[in-house]
Amino acid sequence: MLDDTSDGYITTDGRRIGGVLMEMRNITLRFGGVVAIKDISFDIREGEIRAIIGPNGAGKSSMLNVISGFYHPQEGEVLFEGKPRPPMKPYQVARQGIARTFQNIALFNGMSVLDNVMTGRLTKMNAGLLAQGLWYGKAEREETENRIKAERVIDFLEIQHIRKTPVGRLPYGLKKRVELARALVAEPRLLLLDEPMAGMNVEEKEDMSRFILDVNDEFGTTIALIEHDMGVVMDLSDRVVVMDYGKKIGDGPPDEVRANQDVIDAYLGVAHD
Amino acid sequence: MASDVPPPGACQSVPALLTRNATEYADRPAYREKEFGIWQSWTWAQAADDVRDQGLGLMTLGVAEGDHVAIIGRNRPQLYMAIVAIQSTGAVPVPLYNDANAEELAYVLEHCGARFVIAGDQEQVDKVAEIRDRLPELERVIYLDARGLRKYDHGALHALSDLMEKGRAAEALHGPELDRRTAALDYDRKCVMLYTSGTTGKPKGVVLSNRNIIETSRASSEFDHLDCREDVLAYLPMAWVGDFIFSIGQAYWTGFCVNCPESAETMMTDLREIGPTYYFAPPRVFESQLTNVMIRMEDASPAKRHLFEKAMAHARKVGPDILDGKPVSAADRMAYRMYDLLIYGPLKNTLGLSRVRVGYTAGEAIGPEIFDFYRSLGINLKQLYGQTEASVFITQQPDAEVRSDTVGVPSPGVELKIGESGEVYYRSPGTFVEYYKNAESTASTKDPEGWVATGDAGFVEEGTGHLRIIDRAKDVGKMASGALFAPKYVENKLKFYPNILEAVVFGSGRDHCCAFVNIDLTAVANWAERNNVAYGSYQELSQHPEVLRTVGAHVAEVNESIACDEMLSGCQIHRFLVLHKELDADDGELTRTRKVRRRIIEEKFADLIAGLYDGAEQITTETEVTYEDGRKGAIRATLNLQDAVTFPSGGRMAAE
Structure with a gap:
């Protein structure tokens, strides 16, 4: 089904996937003597849901941090829209259209859901400090516009009822949803989700899966996610990268990866000689 | 029964009332809905335009007079307008419970033979899709909220907004026919078909005529002196006869505004923001509101709790009497007014009931303590007794004659009698036409003289003329x-x-x-x-x-x-x-x-x-x-x- 030379492919459920949005070329990342990622290459295509899976310590989060520009690999290069990406500050990456959520929720606990979501629009605010303080002219226009965007996302993720609730008072599952809302309101081209289902019960997982699919469907957002729950990954994603001990051991559609002997060994363990 | 012959020139259908409202109350709000955090409104003139576009849109799909069109979704202005649009094309709206599962839905859709379904969102569309192959008569599904539906096969699926646009474009083609059909609506035509929830057996389709709905709405609006300035919150299932009477019948008769909450979860916030003047809730809602208040008071500091308890004790003592206009000593009145400033007022505001002029509870008996709690705060909560077959109203409590143990006097135009077994019978202009496709049940419920058995046991109190219901006749x-x-x-x-x-x-x-x-x-x-x-x-x-x-x-x-x-x-x-x-x-x-x-x-x-x-x-x-x-x-x-x-x-x- 996959043809890497072509300009995209059609998924099993009939969605059209576009060209390469982001490409990792021979990435190696070291922390001192520890090699976290060893010579990994893969790409993320426009409009697809791409998963990165692997056992604990495989280097998944490091990989995500490379994509988000938080870590700079010692070797290899990251291409965004076909152009090599120089080392950047995270906010510069955000301006490029990459947004993310975190494994262990990073929201502002004392602020309301709405305010938290609005922070996702910060990179799009250009009014000066004075104008913002007086809430006059451009600042007012910008905020109104951003509020509309925020409200649409709030509506989309069905969190209207907690709009004014301080985030610290929310249960875990809802916090995750608020974090997704904050990432989404930045209107990213590429959305990075770091274990979006971690610590959730079955119902919350189902809800979250639904939202991820809807986001992809409704806004055409490209999504790269890390996930532990194999069932979820296989159901959600179009293509899966499997990592183990910092190396790539599999790459392809879920069914193909599931049948890959290296992957099975990595997950179930194998007798080493 | 002279009252149910319409005077010449009177509006004999809901679409006719809409036309009247669009001129008389053109700039007054007809609907409000909170969306994206802001209350959006439709004036009566805008509502009339939208209804027309929807009606024309349905005509382009080939809706015929007498067709059944099902509506399933939560309370939203567009769906209420859809009901009226369906009526304007001469078809009959069939609102369904939006929380019904696919199985229940299959039964009613098959039973009414709906050719079209107007669904609120993806969830409802999916449910209909699941049972589609069992519904040979179903032709098309129209949806309101496009979310998640873009990639669906649109062969027999339409977005309501697209349909309205198509309708607008087809004004010249279908306009005259639509006008003819709307004008042909009279008192004897079907207004709506509502399925009873049924404590026993399969649901039955209760057919209500324009006479039923309009006469009942007129009489009940006059009973409580409702006018175009009222605000109601529409949050109860659209398939329920009460919602149909309040949010369509009375709203169109008096021209008041129907407010739709943002979602089921935000109901309480929205209630507080709207502050309805005319409010209806089943006992369950009042119970849970009271429970919430009590829980929060338990968490309050001892001083606050003490003040609250003192205030409530005083309210219980004199509140209901003050509401009913009975003599109360000046000192008690003063104390009540002070507590109103400190406790009752803020409490009512928190409950969203500050502006309630007329509140009703029905559907089940309400606990006297719960009832008295609200009355003692100065909220004019009353009881009514009714059922789908009566277009709601059988009895209701007039102001100043409110008690928790009765359900009031017969509503205007309603005759009551108590059967030998103690069962309550009634006859009224609101009495339903028939159970759809079920002549047997119709005959056993409604006798040739028009008396309907309620299935409830009760008696009329001597002296006051109030009806008291003991229990379901078959449960006693x-x-x-x-x-x-x-x-x-x-x-x-x-x-x-x-x-x-x-x-x-x-x-x-x-x-x-x-x-x-x-x-x-x-x-x-x-x-x-x-x-x-x-x-x-x-x-x-x-x-x-x-x-x-x-x-x-x-x-x-x-x-x-x-x-x-x-x-x-x-x-x-x-x-x-x-x-x-x-x-x-x-x-x-x-x-x-x-x-x-x-x-x-x-x-x-x-x-x-x-x-x-x-x-x-x-x-x-x-x-x-x-x-x-x-x-x-x-x-x-x-x-x-x-x-x-x-x-x-x-x-x-x-x-x-």
Whole structure:
């Protein structure tokens, strides 16, 4: 089904996937003597849901941090829209259209859901400090516009009822949803989700899966996610990268990866000689 | 029955009323809906335009006069307008319960033979798609909220907005025919078909004519002096006759504004923001609001709690009298006014009931204590008694004649009579035309003279002329000793306690009564949190010894109060248990309007009832449950069966 030379492919459920949005070329990342990622290459295509899976310590989060520009690999290069990406500050990456959520929720606990979501629009605010303080002219226009965007996302993720609730008072599952809302309101081209289902019960997982699919469907957002729950990954994603001990051991559609002997060994363990 | 012949030139249909409103109240709000955090409104003129576009859109799909068009979704202005648009094309709207599962939906859609379904969102579209192959007559599905539906096959699926646009473009082609069809609507034409939730058997399609709806709306609006300045909050199921009368019938008759909440979860916030002047809620809503207030007061500081209790004691003493305009001493009036400033006013505001001029509760008997609580705050809460077959109104309470134990005097134009068995019969302009495709049931419910059996037992109080309902006629029974058994009377007493959500009492033909109790998770979980009681699930919490003891104390108190009533003292509860699951409409234990289905519960939990009567202390049971998506599962639980303290008739001494 996959043809890497072509300009995209059609998924099993009939969605059209576009060209390469982001490409990792021979990435190696070291922390001192520890090699976290060893010579990994893969790409993320426009409009697809791409998963990165692997056992604990495989280097998944490091990989995500490379994509988000938080870590700079010692070797290899990251291409965004076909152009090599120089080392950047995270906010510069955000301006490029990459947004993310975190494994262990990073929201502002004392602020309301709405305010938290609005922070996702910060990179799009250009009014000066004075104008913002007086809430006059451009600042007012910008905020109104951003509020509309925020409200649409709030509506989309069905969190209207907690709009004014301080985030610290929310249960875990809802916090995750608020974090997704904050990432989404930045209107990213590429959305990075770091274990979006971690610590959730079955119902919350189902809800979250639904939202991820809807986001992809409704806004055409490209999504790269890390996930532990194999069932979820296989159901959600179009293509899966499997990592183990910092190396790539599999790459392809879920069914193909599931049948890959290296992957099975990595997950179930194998007798080493 | 002279009143139901329309005067010449009168509006004889809802679309005709819309045309009138669009000129008379052109710039007044007809609908408001909170979307994206802001209240959006439609004026009557805009509503008329949208209805026309929808009507024309339906014409382009080939809707014919007399067709049934189903509507399923939560309360939204566009769906209300769809109902009127359907009527304007000469078709008959059939609103359905939006929480019905696919199976229930299949039955009614097949029964009414709907050619079109207007669905609120993806969830409803999916449900219809699931049963599509069983519905040969269904042609097209129209949806309102496009979310998640973009990639669906649009062969027989249309977005309402697209349809309206197509309709607008086809004005020249279909306009004259639409006008002709709207003009042809008269009192004898069908206005709507509503399916009764049915405490027994399959739902029945109640056909109501324009005469039924318009005459009833006119009479009831005049009864309470409603005018175009009222605000109502439309949050009850659109398939329910009450919502149809309030949000369509009375709204179009008087031209008032219907407000739709943002979502089911934001209902309370939206209620507070809108502050309706005319408010309707089933007892359950009032109960849960009161429970929430009580929980929050328990968490308040002692000083605040003391003030609250003092204020409420005073309110109970003089509040209802002040509301009814009875003489109250000046000192009491002053105190009431002061407390109003400090406590009642802010409390009413929190509840969203500050502006309520007329409030109604119906559907089930309301606990007197709950009823009095709201009345004592100065909220003009009244009771009415009605049913789908009567276009709601049978009896209602006039201002200043409000009591918790009656349901009021016959509504204007309604005649009442009590049958030999004690069953209540009525005849009115609102009396339904027929049950659709069910002549047999029609004949057994409505006699040739137009009298309809309500299925409720009651009597008309001498002197006041108020109707009092005892219970469902078929539920009122005799105990083995011959004493009167009225389960609902006992259940309502139990349900007043914030900890108790639902109760089911058994005892017909037995020596004594036993009860099932459902705890109210909001209240009990709050208690558990404050007392450091750990629990893993609803089931575990329900069987916690402390919870059982608390419920036992409530049961004992109820027994004590029942013992004072000579006639009903036999209904004291001897043994009870706390159920391991909440009674649920998805499992068939409640109707969609959340009334207890006694027979089904009796069958389903037969082992538990047997246990209660044979003296067992513990029972392990397995219960089938249905999840929201229709899948089935089973839960196992071990329940503790408890003895209750009972009291001798008339006495106050405890006796085991």
